[in-house]
Amino acid sequence: xxxxxxxxxxSTDAVGKYFLQITIVAVVYFLAGRLGQATTNIRxxxxxxxxxxxxxxxxxxxxxxxxxxxxxxxxxxxxxxxxPVSASAAFGQAVGSTLAAMxxxxxxxxxxxxxxxxxxxxxxxxxxxxGACCSALISASIGVSVLYxxxxxxxxxxxxxxxxYWLGDSTGVMLVTPLVLTLPSLFRIRERERVAELAALLxxxxxxxxxxxxxxxxxxxxxxxxxxxVLPFVMWAAIRxxxxxxxxxxxxxxxxxxxxxxxxxxxxxxxxxxxxxxxxDVFFSVLSITGLTLAATIAEREKAERxxxxxxxxxxxxxxxxxxxxxxxxxxxxxxxxxxxxxxxxWNQGAERLYGYSRSEALGxxxxxxxxxxxxxxxxxxxxxxxxxxxxxxxxxxLLRKDGSRVDVSMSVSPIFAANGQIIxxxxxxxxxxxxxxxxxxxxxxxxxxxLVSDTAPVLIWMSGTDKRFTYFNxxxxxxxxxxxxxxxxxxxxxxxxxxxxEKCIAxxxxxxxxxxxxxxxxxxxxxxxxxxxxxxxxVPRLNPDQSFAGYIGSCIxxxxxxxxxxxxxxxxxxxxxxxxxxAEAIFGVDLEGNCTFCNxxxxxxxxxxxxxxxxxxxxHDLIHHSRADGxxxxxxxxxxxxxxxxxxxxxxxxxxxxxxxxxTFPAEFWSHPQRRGNEIVGAVVAxxxxxxxxxxEEALSGMNRRLMEAQEQERTRIARELHDDINQRxxxxxxxxxxxxxxxxxxxxxASSRMNELRQEVSEISIDxxxxxxxxxxxxxxxLGAVAAMKSWCQEFGERQxxxxxxxxxDVPGPLPxxxxxxxxxxxxxxxxxxxKYSGVKHIEVELRGSQGEIHLLVKDLGAGFDVEKATKGPGxxxxxxxxxxKMVNGAISIASQPKGGTTxxxxxxxxxxxxxxxxxxxxx
Numbered sequence: 001x002x003x004x005x006x007x008x009x010x011s012t013d014a015v016g017k018y019f020l021q022i023t024i025v026a027v028v029y030f031l032a033g034r035l036g037q038a039t040t041n042i043r044x045x046x047x048x049x050x051x052x053x054x055x056x057x058x059x060x061x062x063x064x065x066x067x068x069x070x071x072x073x074x075x076x077x078x079x080x081x082x083x084p085v086s087a088s089a090a091f092g093q094a095v096g097s098t099l100a101a102m103x104x105x106x107x108x109x110x111x112x113x114x115x116x117x118x119x120x121x122x123x124x125x126x127x128x129x130x131g132a133c134c135s136a137l138i139s140a141s142i143g144v145s146v147l148y149x150x151x152x153x154x155x156x157x158x159x160x161x162x163x164x165y166w167l168g169d170s171t172g173v174m175l176v177t178p179l180v181l182t183l184p185s186l187f188r189i190r191e192r193e194r195v196a197e198l199a200a201l202l203x204x205x206x207x208x209x210x211x212x213x214x215x216x217x218x219x220x221x222x223x224x225x226x227x228x229x230v231l232p233f234v235m236w237a238a239i240r241x242x243x244x245x246x247x248x249x250x251x252x253x254x255x256x257x258x259x260x261x262x263x264x265x266x267x268x269x270x271x272x273x274x275x276x277x278x279x280x281d282v283f284f285s286v287l288s289i290t291g292l293t294l295a296a297t298i299a300e301r302e303k304a305e306r307x308x309x310x311x312x313x314x315x316x317x318x319x320x321x322x323x324x325x326x327x328x329x330x331x332x333x334x335x336x337x338x339x340x341x342x343x344x345x346x347w348n349q350g351a352e353r354l355y356g357y358s359r360s361e362a363l364g365x366x367x368x369x370x371x372x373x374x375x376x377x378x379x380x381x382x383x384x385x386x387x388x389x390x391x392x393x394x395x396x397x398x399l400l401r402k403d404g405s406r407v408d409v410s411m412s413v414s415p416i417f418a419a420n421g422q423i424i425x426x427x428x429x430x431x432x433x434x435x436x437x438x439x440x441x442x443x444x445x446x447x448x449x450x451x452l453v454s455d456t457a458p459v460l461i462w463m464s465g466t467d468k469r470f471t472y473f474n475x476x477x478x479x480x481x482x483x484x485x486x487x488x489x490x491x492x493x494x495x496x497x498x499x500x501x502x503e504k505c506i507a508x509x510x511x512x513x514x515x516x517x518x519x520x521x522x523x524x525x526x527x528x529x530x531x532x533x534x535x536x537x538x539x540v541p542r543l544n545p546d547q548s549f550a551g552y553i554g555s556c557i558x559x560x561x562x563x564x565x566x567x568x569x570x571x572x573x574x575x576x577x578x579x580x581x582x583x584a585e586a587i588f589g590v591d592l593e594g595n596c597t598f599c600n601x602x603x604x605x606x607x608x609x610x611x612x613x614x615x616x617x618x619x620x621h622d623l624i625h626h627s628r629a630d631g632x633x634x635x636x637x638x639x640x641x642x643x644x645x646x647x648x649x650x651x652x653x654x655x656x657x658x659x660x661x662x663x664x665t666f667p668a669e670f671w672s673h674p675q676r677r678g679n680e681i682v683g684a685v686v687a688x689x690x691x692x693x694x695x696x697x698e699e700a701l702s703g704m705n706r707r708l709m710e711a712q713e714q715e716r717t718r719i720a721r722e723l724h725d726d727i728n729q730r731x732x733x734x735x736x737x738x739x740x741x742x743x744x745x746x747x748x749x750x751x752a753s754s755r756m757n758e759l760r761q762e763v764s765e766i767s768i769d770x771x772x773x774x775x776x777x778x779x780x781x782x783x784x785l786g787a788v789a790a791m792k793s794w795c796q797e798f799g800e801r802q803x804x805x806x807x808x809x810x811x812d813v814p815g816p817l818p819x820x821x822x823x824x825x826x827x828x829x830x831x832x833x834x835x836x837x838k839y840s841g842v843k844h845i846e847v848e849l850r851g852s853q854g855e856i857h858l859l860v861k862d863l864g865a866g867f868d869v870e871k872a873t874k875g876p877g878x879x880x881x882x883x884x885x886x887x888k889m890v891n892g893a894i895s896i897a898s899q900p901k902g903g904t905t906x907x908x909x910x911x912x913x914x915x916x917x918x919x920x921x922x923x924x925x926x
């Protein structure tokens with residue numbers, strides 16, 4: 001073994017660890033598989049609704065790699081063999097399960113870059129779609145094929161068996177894999193409050209599961225409808241504790257629901273094994289996807305926030321360091337750093353230029369080598385302040401250059417503090433002011449003349465010196481700010497800058513000042529009344545007569561009104577864009593040539609385009625159906641859209657035909673209005689809506705009205721015919737017979753009695769026929785005796801008239817029913833019975849009226865000829881339509897199941913309490 005491991009490049013410890021992993025995978029998979037097989041009551045043969053072992057398999061491959069496949073193969077083979085199935089079937093199932101787990105892991109790593117912490121939405125969606133659904137396709141297909149190949153049949157056929165196999169493996173992955181991958185994070189919770197909260201969550205969740213799924217004897221009601229009442233616990237866990245807790249709560253719910261369903265309790269134990277298994281898997285899938293998605297969303301948002309904050313801090317620190325270094329190195333000023341003994345520690349290029357000493361010559365020397373032999377008394381006092389850490393600004397003195405010449409400098413000194421707050425040195429910024437002093441007199445005279453001009457200018461004017469400090473503001477500036485010259489000079493003017501614009505404004509000013517560049521900036525400046533006004537400032541360098549730099553001069557104008565106008569325009573444009581994108585109407589604009597200038601999302605959807613670029617610049621004439629070449633090949637240029645700017649007036653077309661991108665057309669109603677710029681028409685704005693459904697509705701409504709009128713006339717004709725041809729003729733005959741009896745007064749007693757009995761019988765038959773006719777129009781029994789009695793009586797009378805056997809049964813019908821429900825059910829029964837008597841061809845009909853859980857069900861069933869329901873609905877008759885409309889009026893649902901020679905069943909379901917209108921297809925599917 002040692003030689004083999006050495007050849008493979010593996011140590012003995014690595015081989016032992018590998019075999020330990022294989023053993024753990026095989027054992028855990030086997031235990032999970034046996035646990036999945038324990039629910040025998042909801043399983044069929046070798047299949048069940050939930051297979052937790054599939055989640056163990058995928059988690060093992062994701063954690064330890066593809067090399068653990070032998071453990072998976074052994075575990076799956078043993079579980080299948082003990083299910084029990086044949087060895088060949090067990091081998092086939094082992095191959096399918098092993099391939100499924102490895103395929104799922106490959107898909108997740110290849111296409112999702114799967115993170116086992118499942119902290120991203122892409123991880124959740126990848127786990128559900130690729131790790132669960134896609135990989136289960138392999139195990140289900142191979143497993144079901146092997147089972148049916150070895151004559152093992154599950155559920156009611158290969159289709160249901162494959163579906164349960166696929167759902168069971170997919171659900172196992174969604175339930176177990178997230179818990180296995182993220183469970184260690186739960187053990188890292190140390191705060192007592194959070195541990196107590198998690199414990200309370202699990203206790204409450206377990207209690208809720210037993211109440212919902214356990215059908216407890218202490219609770220007389222069955223709370224099956226509250227199956228999703230456990231979902232808030234999953235959301236609680238996802239929000240407060242993340243993926244691991246959400247996965248744990250889902251497993252608790254799945255375990256409880258599965259066990260209770262296997263014991264015959266809960267909302268998933270009331271149907272067939274196949275139906276219960278499917279509903280159970282769907283329920284688990286909804287819980288899992290909801291919980292994992294919510295937890296991943298929260299985790300992803302928190303991670304993004306932490307990364308953003310870290311990036312902001314790092315960027316701010318880097319920018320500060322770079323800006324400081326750039327200022328120091330690029331500054332024309334001499335910037336010198338010293339320790340507390342006055343020894344030079346930093347010497348920038350400005351200092352080299354100013355004093356003539358190189359960096360290497362200056363470092364390590366005392367600053368005294370720059371002090372002239374006859375310093376002023378004030379100099380020593382200032383140096384003392386340096387050592388005490390007192391900042392000194394713009395102290396002017398005279399220092400020595402390397403060549404022995406003197407230089408006038410303006411010095412600013414600031415203490416340098418260590419992290420603990422202790423002063424460790426000083427930073428000295430020194431500027432040569434020799435030339436400035438020589439030119440001050442000349443400049444003062446020139447500036448006096450300048451002030452006279454600038455104070456009368458209609459703009460705000462400022463000036464700064466070579467030290468970046470402002471030296472002058474004209475009267476309009478002072479009047480604007482409401483401050484004195486003394487308050488504004490130097491850096492005082494900065495107090496009026498809006499805090500939001502301060503850094504940007506000062507940084508740009510300093511940068512351009514150092515580079516001697518012209519600049520332009522917009523910022524907010526506080527006016528005398530406290531209002532911040534937008535200022536556009538332009539600054540240009542000032543030059544002395546000898547072309548030396550003298551500072552900056554700038555002018556400012558108030559642009560607040562322009563800013564507000566621009567902001568109002570942008571806001572208007574944003575509102576317009578929001579309105580265009582949110583409206584259901586399709587809107588686009590065209591120029592004078594008919595080319596598209598803009599369009600909204602509804603326009604793209606209506607015309608079948610995906611991107612705005614597909615329409616922008618395109619000539620929109622071709623959208624109008626009549627602008628295409630006609631059958632003779634001639635182009636119709638009468639585009640209605642362009643009439644808006646040809647005539648200068650809006651145009652409304654109710655019936656126009658437009659073209660889609662795929663070449664199909666649709667009817668539309670559109671409005672075209674001219675677009676003006678001032679008094680000039682520059683294009684048109686067009687809005688249109690697809691009226692296809694409206695036209696179909698109008699046509700359907702017109703057809704229904706026509707059919708209703710025809711049916712009404714037919715009913716009137718039938719009633720008139722019955723009254724005239726039957727009832728009226730029989731009454732006339734009765735009157736004639738009575739007249740004959742009156743004219744024969746000498747009839748014998750027995751003969752007279754016989755004749756009178758015949759007339760009495762005739763009168764009774766006429767009365768019965770009139771009563772039947774009255775019942776079709778209005779049933780008094782329905783009003784006074786209720787729905788059950790009226791419907792039973794009507795069925796009996798109808799059966800006697802039609803010589804049919806009608807079997808009427810009522811079961812658990814609460815009474816009395818509301819009048820609208822009773823009338824609806826009675827009319828539907830009449831229509832269904834008349835249709836059955838006419839078309840079924842049978843003499844036996846079953847009628848059942850049943851109450852159940854707040855609903856009333858009416859079933860009319862025959863085993864007759866049957867008919868094509870879709871064809872009959874589209875036919876000229878209105879019987880089926882009238883039944884559907886009546887049921888819809890009481891928020892009910894109706895299904896009509898029939899096929900030729902297969903009989904007909906009419907099933908009506910109406911709620912006793914107000915409900916939303918039901919979908920017929922839902923009842924038909926049920």
